Amino acid sequence: MQVTDQELGHAIVTKRRGWLILVGLAIVLAGALIAQSIRTADGTTVRDIRFAGTNGTIMSALLYIPKNATAATPAPGILAVHGYINSRETQDGFAIEFARRGYVVLSLDQTGHGYSQGAAFSNGFGGPDGLRYLRSLPMVDTRQIGLEGHSMGGWTVLAAAAAMPKAYTSMVLEGSSTGAPFAQEGSPTWPRNVGIVFSRFDEFSNLMWGVARAKDVASSSKLQSVFGTQAPVVENRLYGSIKDGTARKLYQPNTTHPGDHISTAAIGNAIEWFGATLAGGTQRPASDQIWYWKEVGTGIGLIGFVMIMLGTFDALIRLPIFASLHAAPIPAAADRDGAWWKGFALNTGLPALLFFPTFIAAYLLLPASQWLPQAVTTQITLWAVTSAGLSLLIGRFMRRPAGTHQSDWFKSILLAVATVAAGYAALLLIEQLFQTDFRFWVVAVKLPSVSQWGIAAIYVVPLTLAFLVTTRSLTSATVRGDTAGLRYIAAILTLTTGFIVMLAAIYGVLFMTGSLVTAFDPLSTVIAMQFVPVLIAVAIIAIFTWQRTGSHRLGGLITGILVTLYAVAGTATQI
Numbered sequence: 001m002q003v004t005d006q007e008l009g010h011a012i013v014t015k016r017r018g019w020l021i022l023v024g025l026a027i028v029l030a031g032a033l034i035a036q037s038i039r040t041a042d043g044t045t046v047r048d049i050r051f052a053g054t055n056g057t058i059m060s061a062l063l064y065i066p067k068n069a070t071a072a073t074p075a076p077g078i079l080a081v082h083g084y085i086n087s088r089e090t091q092d093g094f095a096i097e098f099a100r101r102g103y104v105v106l107s108l109d110q111t112g113h114g115y116s117q118g119a120a121f122s123n124g125f126g127g128p129d130g131l132r133y134l135r136s137l138p139m140v141d142t143r144q145i146g147l148e149g150h151s152m153g154g155w156t157v158l159a160a161a162a163a164m165p166k167a168y169t170s171m172v173l174e175g176s177s178t179g180a181p182f183a184q185e186g187s188p189t190w191p192r193n194v195g196i197v198f199s200r201f202d203e204f205s206n207l208m209w210g211v212a213r214a215k216d217v218a219s220s221s222k223l224q225s226v227f228g229t230q231a232p233v234v235e236n237r238l239y240g241s242i243k244d245g246t247a248r249k250l251y252q253p254n255t256t257h258p259g260d261h262i263s264t265a266a267i268g269n270a271i272e273w274f275g276a277t278l279a280g281g282t283q284r285p286a287s288d289q290i291w292y293w294k295e296v297g298t299g300i301g302l303i304g305f306v307m308i309m310l311g312t313f314d315a316l317i318r319l320p321i322f323a324s325l326h327a328a329p330i331p332a333a334a335d336r337d338g339a340w341w342k343g344f345a346l347n348t349g350l351p352a353l354l355f356f357p358t359f360i361a362a363y364l365l366l367p368a369s370q371w372l373p374q375a376v377t378t379q380i381t382l383w384a385v386t387s388a389g390l391s392l393l394i395g396r397f398m399r400r401p402a403g404t405h406q407s408d409w410f411k412s413i414l415l416a417v418a419t420v421a422a423g424y425a426a427l428l429l430i431e432q433l434f435q436t437d438f439r440f441w442v443v444a445v446k447l448p449s450v451s452q453w454g455i456a457a458i459y460v461v462p463l464t465l466a467f468l469v470t471t472r473s474l475t476s477a478t479v480r481g482d483t484a485g486l487r488y489i490a491a492i493l494t495l496t497t498g499f500i501v502m503l504a505a506i507y508g509v510l511f512m513t514g515s516l517v518t519a520f521d522p523l524s525t526v527i528a529m530q531f532v533p534v535l536i537a538v539a540i541i542a543i544f545t546w547q548r549t550g551s552h553r554l555g556g557l558i559t560g561i562l563v564t565l566y567a568v569a570g571t572a573t574q575i
Contacts, residue, residue: 126156308422
């Protein structure tokens, strides 16, 4: 029996695409092994737990138990809490290093975040429930309890301290503050033994301490009242008495608000403070840190996650059921002429220019409700839909060539769902085997909870429609004669250049002057950072699928579903 060259070529290509899935899976497993080995360094055990909080609210946390902590030899405990629109894993850098120093660490999901139930901001953000649970553990020395919280996590541990004023020994506020808008006012005697780590370029200096520039926080009257002085607070100077519970110290590492999570200095400051104020831990230099290798491991997982989906797509489209979707791509433009560059400028600049206006509009006009339960996801959706609508209008005005054919909707949707499902199946596998997810710094792909799947159903249609327009614009800008690599580069630059320029301008001014030019909306400023890596993934998926189908629909459907799940699982639920 003879095999034709075409059949042989098809078999070779199919096998090669199968390797893409296998390589992605290998990368995912390797990253998870690295992450797990760092989390469990020095004999630490990590448990994924649930417990009942106020009014039966189910709370979620990761519990780090060092090998020295037993019922017979209790160890100091630390409640560690993430900030707004983050989750328990965001505190891994702190939790890993605390556990390496002999502390039992409860890394809590705030209410309405991660896998904790309830609405965001409810029940003291979950802080009192977390402290109560930590103190109930038999391996915890209840005489030596530390509280650590980043941003809104600081308000969470302050709520715990206010509810149980004698139930803790010391506290670290990372990028956070006492007092308005969500915490009890601080004084020279409350909270007990507090170390304040407030970075020199923190974007939230006005909200937290009432100063325009974070580098000037030492002159904040609000901070001075906590330190019991009317003079500027001296950094690294010990105020008050540890024995009396009135100790205070200010640390100012050279990083930003989200940078606290990936700063050895910021994490080292917290290590130093607990080492000075909690008895019973294992002495290690604050500079002895390994947490960043866990970040590398889960970051590698992100790459493997995308590879698994691309490989799955490439394998599935060669099956008979999807064979009709397979088509040669037809680039729309002959070359990069003036019209092409005009389209590039609009496609890259418009989304960035619309970012702050749409986020502010959604905040003011579309408050959280039963139908729009997540404020940040609503903001993302309004931005995406507005950008897509204007892109459509501009495209009609400029009469751009399509660069895409219309693939079968039913089969396209089926293939898109199967592709995303493969990625999330890998995520489920990794979570079950290693209790990790796919993340690097502010970018995190998490498995949605049961309730979050329902919330995703609300947002998936408008977001997918918006990304269908985005991928159509990308394919309509493809140029004949470009190599595959150049197509990817052009698509990535089209989606991200506007955001890169915007963020470079914002943070360039911040690092040079200490002033945040977008101080009117620091939260959205921080959120904008995620758009660059997310849009890079969108561009890669769009071009990869277009090159195999000649249609923008598969890329739009896949990225619409992905962005929906990414946003819903990674932010706060208000209702």
